[in-house]
Amino acid sequence: GATIGILGGGQLGRMLSVAAARLGFKTHIFEPGANPPAGQVADHVTTAAYDDENALKTFADSVNVITYEFENIPTQALDLLEVHCPIRPGREALRVSQDRLTEKAFLQGLGLQTAPFADITNLESLHSAIDEIGTPAILKTRRFGYDGKGQARLRSPGDAETALADMAGAPSILEGFVDFSHEVSVIAARGLDGQVACFDPGENVHRDGILHTTTIPARLSPAQRTDAVLLAANILNALDYVGVMGVELFVTPQGLIVNEIAPRVHNSGHWTQNGCAVDQFEQHIRAVAGWSLGDGQRHSDVVMENLIGYDMDRVPELARERDVALHLYGKAEVKAGRKMGHFNRIVRKG
Ligand code: ATP
Ligand code: MG
Numbered sequence: 001g002a003t004i005g006i007l008g009g010g011q012l013g014r015m016l017s018v019a020a021a022r023l024g025f026k027t028h029i030f031e032p033g034a035n036p037p038a039g040q041v042a043d044h045v046t047t048a049a050y051d052d053e054n055a056l057k058t059f060a061d062s063v064n065v066i067t068y069e070f071e072n073i074p075t076q077a078l079d080l081l082e083v084h085c086p087i088r089p090g091r092e093a094l095r096v097s098q099d100r101l102t103e104k105a106f107l108q109g110l111g112l113q114t115a116p117f118a119d120i121t122n123l124e125s126l127h128s129a130i131d132e133i134g135t136p137a138i139l140k141t142r143r144f145g146y147d148g149k150g151q152a153r154l155r156s157p158g159d160a161e162t163a164l165a166d167m168a169g170a171p172s173i174l175e176g177f178v179d180f181s182h183e184v185s186v187i188a189a190r191g192l193d194g195q196v197a198c199f200d201p202g203e204n205v206h207r208d209g210i211l212h213t214t215t216i217p218a219r220l221s222p223a224q225r226t227d228a229v230l231l232a233a234n235i236l237n238a239l240d241y242v243g244v245m246g247v248e249l250f251v252t253p254q255g256l257i258v259n260e261i262a263p264r265v266h267n268s269g270h271w272t273q274n275g276c277a278v279d280q281f282e283q284h285i286r287a288v289a290g291w292s293l294g295d296g297q298r299h300s301d302v303v304m305e306n307l308i309g310y311d312m313d314r315v316p317e318l319a320r321e322r323d324v325a326l327h328l329y330g331k332a333e334v335k336a337g338r339k340m341g342h343f344n345r346i347v348r349k350g
């Protein structure tokens with residue numbers, strides 16, 4: 001059988017491995033850190049750094065296709081890997097989404113709405129950006145941010161200096177604060193043949209910058225639902241994308257505003273594991289393996305809740321509940337703020 005290579009051994013890589021195994025594939029994880037969660041379920045693990053050229057080459061030669069669970073893969077590693085093996089989703093999706101500035105320019109180029117933004121290189125450019133965009137605003141590092149890390153909020157222009165200091169010299173972007181009523185995301189998939197399928201949009205609530213719950217269905221009018229799905233398809237088509245992507249949206253009276261895109265399976269898509277015949281992980285594996293996309297129709301309403309850090313203490317109680325499906329990541333050490341697992345509560349109707 002074919003082997004799927006996965007860059008990154010976290011919980012997303014783990015759940016991709018499980019989905020791949022169900023379809024009869026073998027998986028090979030490439031991960032610099034020791035004892036990755038995906039290593040417990042994959043067929044092979046390579047523990048090596050992204051600048052280890054021999055390890056990258058051996059990995060690429062041992063697999064039939066390479067995919068990834070995170071977007072910050074170093075460019076040099078990709079240059080080396082792609083000589084030996086196809087990488088899906090492709091390089092363009094990574095290039096665009098690795099940098100918030102590139103990403104916003106790309107989205108605006110498609111005619112989509114984003115928060116107003118400006119490139120920040122020093123205090124002077126920050127002051128002129130504040131003059132233009134106003135406050136409240138959010139300063140974010142252009143690269144490597146996740147779970148709200150690398151962000152500083154500016155309530156007034158007087159916050160400029162401390163916010164810039166928080167960026168620790170990293171290239172940054174100032175975003176105008178979007179006055180949204182709620183946040184939704186579309187988990188969209190595109191096959192090798194260009195077929196696009198979107199899961200039902202979910203409504204996301206964050207706590208301390210980390211996703212807390214995703215509720216399906218989201219509060220959206222039929223027109224907003226259509227907009228959300230069409231704009232996601234627009235993004236995937238523009239990138240000639242193959243695989244699953246998470247598209248985060250702000251809902252406002254002025255329409256849907258794209259917050260960011262993630263070229264991979266997404267935490268806000270975990271509900272699909274218990275709400276659809278084919279979940280986001282299987283859909284991603286199908287796409288990168290060149291299969292037809294599966295049936296992602298929602299058969300149940302679901303509330304997904306993340307188990308962060310010591311939320312793990314709730315597991316014995318959750319395990320006794322009806323209509324609760326637990327998904328735990330097998331991480332050895334519980335740490336505050338660490339994603340340890342999630343559960344899907346199936347909402348039965350009638
Ligand atoms: P993720 O873990 O989703 O990758 P991230 O660290 O990349 O998160 P963002 O998604 O950019 O961060 O921001 C995190 C949250 O902060 C958003 O979901 C939203 O609630 C809020 N936020 C971010 N940018 C804005 C904005 N311009 N206006 C209003 N709220 C915002
Ligand atoms: Mg992000």
Ligand code: MG
Pocket residue numbers: 248259260
């Ligand atoms: Mg986000």
